[in-house]
Amino acid sequence: MSARRHPLLIPTLTALALLAALASLTLGAVPLSPARIFAVLGGGGDDVARAILLDLRLPRMLLGLIVGAMLGLAGAALQGYLRNPLAEPSVLGASNCAALGAVGALYFGLAQAHPLALPALAIMTGLIGIAALFLLAGPAESPLTLILAGIAIATLAGAGISLSLNLSPNPFAAMEIMSWLMGSLENRAYGHVWIALPCVVVGAALLIADRRTLDALTLGEDGAQALGIDLRRARIRLMLGVAIGVGGAVAVSGAIGFVGLIVPHLVRPLTDRSPSAILLPSMLGGAALLTLADIGVRLIPTGSELKLGVLTALLGVPVFLMHLMRERRLW
Amino acid sequence: MVTIRAQGLSVRLGRHPAVSGVDLELGPGELVGIIGPNGAGKSTLIRAMLGLVKRENGSVLIDGADSARLGRQQIARRIAYLPQGQTLHWPLAVERLVALGRLPHLGPLSRLSVEDEALIDAALMRADALHLKGRVATELSGGERARVLLARALAVGAPALIADEPLAALDPGHQIDVMDLLRAEARAGSLVVTVLHDLGMAARYCDRLVLMDRGSPVADGAPLDVLTAGNLAKVYGISARIETDGDWPLILPTGRTAS
Numbered sequence: 001m002s003a004r005r006h007p008l009l010i011p012t013l014t015a016l017a018l019l020a021a022l023a024s025l026t027l028g029a030v031p032l033s034p035a036r037i038f039a040v041l042g043g044g045g046d047d048v049a050r051a052i053l054l055d056l057r058l059p060r061m062l063l064g065l066i067v068g069a070m071l072g073l074a075g076a077a078l079q080g081y082l083r084n085p086l087a088e089p090s091v092l093g094a095s096n097c098a099a100l101g102a103v104g105a106l107y108f109g110l111a112q113a114h115p116l117a118l119p120a121l122a123i124m125t126g127l128i129g130i131a132a133l134f135l136l137a138g139p140a141e142s143p144l145t146l147i148l149a150g151i152a153i154a155t156l157a158g159a160g161i162s163l164s165l166n167l168s169p170n171p172f173a174a175m176e177i178m179s180w181l182m183g184s185l186e187n188r189a190y191g192h193v194w195i196a197l198p199c200v201v202v203g204a205a206l207l208i209a210d211r212r213t214l215d216a217l218t219l220g221e222d223g224a225q226a227l228g229i230d231l232r233r234a235r236i237r238l239m240l241g242v243a244i245g246v247g248g249a250v251a252v253s254g255a256i257g258f259v260g261l262i263v264p265h266l267v268r269p270l271t272d273r274s275p276s277a278i279l280l281p282s283m284l285g286g287a288a289l290l291t292l293a294d295i296g297v298r299l300i301p302t303g304s305e306l307k308l309g310v311l312t313a314l315l316g317v318p319v320f321l322m323h324l325m326r327e328r329r330l331w
Numbered sequence: 332m333v334t335i336r337a338q339g340l341s342v343r344l345g346r347h348p349a350v351s352g353v354d355l356e357l358g359p360g361e362l363v364g365i366i367g368p369n370g371a372g373k374s375t376l377i378r379a380m381l382g383l384v385k386r387e388n389g390s391v392l393i394d395g396a397d398s399a400r401l402g403r404q405q406i407a408r409r410i411a412y413l414p415q416g417q418t419l420h421w422p423l424a425v426e427r428l429v430a431l432g433r434l435p436h437l438g439p440l441s442r443l444s445v446e447d448e449a450l451i452d453a454a455l456m457r458a459d460a461l462h463l464k465g466r467v468a469t470e471l472s473g474g475e476r477a478r479v480l481l482a483r484a485l486a487v488g489a490p491a492l493i494a495d496e497p498l499a500a501l502d503p504g505h506q507i508d509v510m511d512l513l514r515a516e517a518r519a520g521s522l523v524v525t526v527l528h529d530l531g532m533a534a535r536y537c538d539r540l541v542l543m544d545r546g547s548p549v550a551d552g553a554p555l556d557v558l559t560a561g562n563l564a565k566v567y568g569i570s571a572r573i574e575t576d577g578d579w580p581l582i583l584p585t586g587r588t589a590s
Contacts, residue, residue: 083420209439215427216434219483220418222383227487228407228435273467274427 006270013267013284017065020291024061025053028298060185062193064291067185067249068259070200072286073279074246075260076267077207080214080275081238082143088261089246092146092239093153097129098122098250099181100157106177107164119195119251126247129153130239142221146235183254183309185294192252203245204283206237213238214275256309258316259286265323332359333409333490333522335380339389342372342379349375351546352389359490362517363524364533364554367543368567373526374415376543377493380524381412407435411487415495415526417476422469425479429455432486451486457515458482459508473500481509491522498529510536530571534558534580542566555580564588 026037032049039045040053074089082091089095104125105111105118136149161181168174213234216224225231250256267281290308293315297306335357342350350372357363365373378384380391382398391398393409411432419428432454433447443451455461460478463471468479477500484492494513498506506529514536517523527533533540534554542550542557544566550557555573558580563571572583 080421212434212437216431218420218423218428219431220414220416220420222378222412222414223418225383225403226381226407226410226412226414227431228402228404230403272424272427273422275421 009267009270009281010284013281013288017284017288017291020288020295021061021065024064024291024295025057027295028052028057055189056187059188059190059193060294061291063185063188063196063252064294065287066193066196066200067253067256068290069283069287070203070245070249071256071260071290072263072282072284073204073207074242075286076264076275076278076282077210077214077238078242078260079264080278081210081217081235082147083217084143084147085265086261087147088258089242090154090255090257090260092133092150092242093129093157094126094243094246095250095255096154096157096161098126098247099255100129100160101125102180102251102254103161103164103177106180107168107173115189116191116195119192119248122251123195123199123244123247125157126243126250129157130243133239134236179307180254181309182307183256183312184297184305184307185253186305188252196248196252199244199248199251203241203243203248206241207245208279210234210237210241211276211279214279218275254307254309256290256312258312258320259290262316262320262323263289265320332520333394334358334392335410335491335522335524336392336395337376337380337389338392340376340379340386340391341388342375342384343387344375344384348387348546350379353547355541355548355551357522357524359522360517360520361522362514362536362538363522364537364540365524365526365543366528366530366533366540366557371543371566372546373543374495375546377412377495377524377526381410381493382406383412404435407487407489409489410491410493411484411489413481413484413492413494413497415499417473417480417500419469419476419480422467425455425460425463425466425468425471426451428468428479429483429486432483432488435487435489450488454482454486454488455479457485457512459512474502474505477501477505477509481512485516490520492516492524494523494525496526496528498527498532506532530558530563530582530584534582558582 030052032052036045036049037053040049071089078087078089078091079085101122101124102118105121110117110121132153133149137146165174165177168177213229216227216229221231263285264278264282267285268278271277271281293311294308297308297311300306337353337355340350340353353376367373375384379386393401393406398406429451430443433443452461455464458478458481460482463475463479468476471479481497497509501509510532513523513525537554539552540554540557541548542562549566550562558573560573563569568588569584570586570588572585574581
């Protein structure tokens with residue numbers, strides 16, 4: 001087993017993410033010739049090509065990168081912090097709470113009133129969820145208390161989502177909520193980019209700032225504190241980072257599962273396996289993976305467009321299982 | 332050089348008083364063994380000295396400064412800590428693991444310097460683990476892992492080292508290696524405090540023993556003054572043969588005393 005980071009890991013993942021981004025611009029339901037695409041990229045081009053590229057594909061590509069990066073990073077940071085390979089961005093309840101806010105916006109018709117009402121409400125409920133988690137988990141330092149409280153909050157938010165489906169006035173409203181919950185980057189505009197980007201930047205900065213805390217926690221809580229880590233403050237930063245970052249991501253994309261769980265597992269064997277070493281690769285890998293999956297849903301010919309969350313789970317599980325079979329001796 | 336002084340130190344774990352009213356002064360150049368039966372409060376006492384558990388009463392002074400006012404990082408630079416058990420949550424390379432010892436000295440953005448790397452190698456060398464540098468820590472044997480974790484604590488380069496049961500899981504040869512190392516650290520001017528269960532090792536290596544019972548020290552002094560038949564009967568409920576082999580005390584527990 002290698003004990004150091006593969007020297008080509010970061011360059012390869014960066015190239016992969018860039019390639020995926022480029023492919024996301026060039027591939028889609030409407031075929032555009034490379035000549036038309038280059039004309040638009042050069043500042044000219046015809047109106048139809050401009051509209052498709054700049055107003056439809058570009059924001060979608062940006063969101064794929066931003067959301068994927070945040071999900072990958074949050075998964076990596078939480079696995080390190082909770083010292084649990086099962087951890088993923090939803091484990092603290094942040095994504096369910098954000099989803100509840102979005103569903104509320106759909107249910108009460110606020111989403112129709114203004115296109116940004118849904119993401120704004122999602123971020124607000126995500127933050128309320130994390131505030132509740134603070135109150136529930138209290139000052140205890142054990143990650144288990146935090147996981148248990150997170151599960152409780154996630155379940156409650158899930159129940160709220162089910163309730164809105166249960167009480168939805170007509171099948172169309174229920175359908176709208178369901179399809180949002182499956183996760184998608186379809187029909188997103190720059191408004192969504194501007195709402196997700198600041199959240200993800202702040203969230204990612206908070207998580208990356210604590211990379212050494214994550215490493216120190218390899219030695220357990222006492223070991224980390226004796227190395228000068230203030231775990232109480234680190235926990236506040238990590239929880240806020242997840243709530244703001246994942247809340248912002250879920251707010252624009254819907255609930256996209258599995259990226260945050262599998263990406264850290266896929267990159268870990270190519271690093272020195274310290275929690276800090278997988279943060280950047282997980283970010284790049286998440287961005288590439290989600291962008292590629294989003295190209296997949298556009299290209300796979302189905303009656304109605306496949307939902308992104310469905311595809312990531314469908315593709316993610318086999319990849320994850322194969323990986324697990326190879327790596328299981330380590331767990 | 333560092334001095335740790337506990338004054339009227341009391342700690343409760345839940346409702347249970349684990350440490351009550353301990354006064355203790357530990358100074359540089361000493362190898363101090365903390366002994367006592369299970370549940371006597373040995374680990375809690377040293378965790379309280381490091382500020383890892385909440386104190387109910389009393390204070391801990393590190394070089395005369397109240398540890399509650401010192402930041403975690405300042406304590407970390409003065410006292411290295413080797414926790415009980417061989418907790419390792421990720422399969423880190425030995426080199427990365429030992430490098431964690433440099434964390435208290437790193438600024439938020441700085442990387443390991445050449446100097447840090449040299450200290451890491453020196454720590455591995457002192458713990459006789461330099462040849463394990465490229466291995467993965469979770470794939471080592473118990474004895475190898477113990478030495479690597481000890482090297483991690485040494486890499487801090489602090490003037491004091493507190494080790495909680497460093498001999499657990501070690502064969503007799505490695506037990507002697509670790510005790511030799513701790514004594515060498517003390518001889519070089521460090522304060523070394525270690526929780527021990529092996530009375531023979533404690534008697535043979537330590538300059539001073541603190542015998543804990545039900546949360547308080549009941550005896551404190553030179554090994555042969557602490558390890559008396561009376562103390563062993565009272566605190567451990569055992570009888571033992573206590574002899575001296577040249578300058579070295581030999582302690583052999585022989586049975587339970589009727590209680």
